[in-house]
Amino acid sequence: MNTVLEVRDLCKTYIVNKRQNNVLRNVSFTVNEGEMIGIMGPSGSGKSTLLYTVSGMDKMTAGEVFFCGKNMSAMPEKELAAVRLEDMGFIFQQMYMMKNLSVLDNIILPAVKSAKNRESNKKIEQRGRELMKRLGIEEIAGNDINEVSGGQLQRACICRSMINHPKIIFADEPTGSLNRASSEEVMEELTKLNADGTTMMIVTHDVKVASRCGKVLFIVDGNIKGDYTVDSSANSRDRERSLNHWLMEMGW
Ligand SMILES: Nc1ncnc2c1ncn2[C@@H]1O[C@H](COP(=O)(O)OP(=O)(O)O)[C@@H](O)[C@H]1O
Ligand SMILES: [Mg+2]
Numbered sequence: 001m002n003t004v005l006e007v008r009d010l011c012k013t014y015i016v017n018k019r020q021n022n023v024l025r026n027v028s029f030t031v032n033e034g035e036m037i038g039i040m041g042p043s044g045s046g047k048s049t050l051l052y053t054v055s056g057m058d059k060m061t062a063g064e065v066f067f068c069g070k071n072m073s074a075m076p077e078k079e080l081a082a083v084r085l086e087d088m089g090f091i092f093q094q095m096y097m098m099k100n101l102s103v104l105d106n107i108i109l110p111a112v113k114s115a116k117n118r119e120s121n122k123k124i125e126q127r128g129r130e131l132m133k134r135l136g137i138e139e140i141a142g143n144d145i146n147e148v149s150g151g152q153l154q155r156a157c158i159c160r161s162m163i164n165h166p167k168i169i170f171a172d173e174p175t176g177s178l179n180r181a182s183s184e185e186v187m188e189e190l191t192k193l194n195a196d197g198t199t200m201m202i203v204t205h206d207v208k209v210a211s212r213c214g215k216v217l218f219i220v221d222g223n224i225k226g227d228y229t230v231d232s233s234a235n236s237r238d239r240e241r242s243l244n245h246w247l248m249e250m251g252w
């Protein structure tokens with residue numbers, strides 16, 4: 001089993017008004033290829049910060065992160081940016097789409113910008129359209145970003161996160177702004193992607209969403225308080241029930 005992400009003693013400290021806030025304290029864990037890891041924990045416990053630092057979007061204060069064996073802590077920013085663009089996908093609510101581009105152009109932007117990608121723009125556009133079709137939003141390809149619903153926009157974000165065939169996708173509350181039905185559909189797609197081999201790290205408050213993961217980490221005050229392996233042989237209702245039970249033990 002190949003290791004995609006190895007996190008060792010990761011610390012992240014923010015300094016605001018000369019006050020230190022130790023948001024992540026010696027966090028260590030490993031993500032293997034093909035895994036789907038759920039991250040849960042109270043609001044403010046450091047879940048988003050964890051995604052930002054392990055993906056190199058934000059600098060770590062101490063510790064080491066290895067991505068496919070490469071030490072990201074020692075990587076120059078230019079190289080980090082290329083890794084993020086070419087090998088990682090992001091589904092972050094606060095990562096807004098470009099307002100002056102159509103939905104399709106937003107989706108294909110990471111591929112157009114990739115120096116590694118030798119495809120013609122026509123080929124990239126075709127792949128973008130195929131992804132949109134797969135997510136059921138092909139009809140909004142030419143729309144402006146503000147002409148689509150929340151659920152459609154979230155699906156568009158998923159398309160964009162997939163366009164460069166990333167090794168890992170980081171998702172921060174991917175269903176946070178969706179109703180139950182859209183949430184189920186989006187999770188269905190993410191689960192399929194994972195089944196096709198894409199490794200995933202998903203922050204969520206939703207037990208239903210987390211119960212689709214193979215493993216769940218519970219974060220409290222910037223530490224992993226516990227981890228839980230979901231019984232993949234159980235049906236969805238039993239997985240949810242056992243996960244709920246464990247979360248209650250964790251003080252959820
Ligand atoms: N850019 C930042 N600057 C300063 N403090 C931050 C920043 N981002 C997050 N924090 C602080 O880090 C803590 C954890 O935040 P966050 O990772 O967003 O938690 P979660 O996603 O679990 O709700 C909070 O106390 C928050 O105020
Ligand atoms: Mg958060």
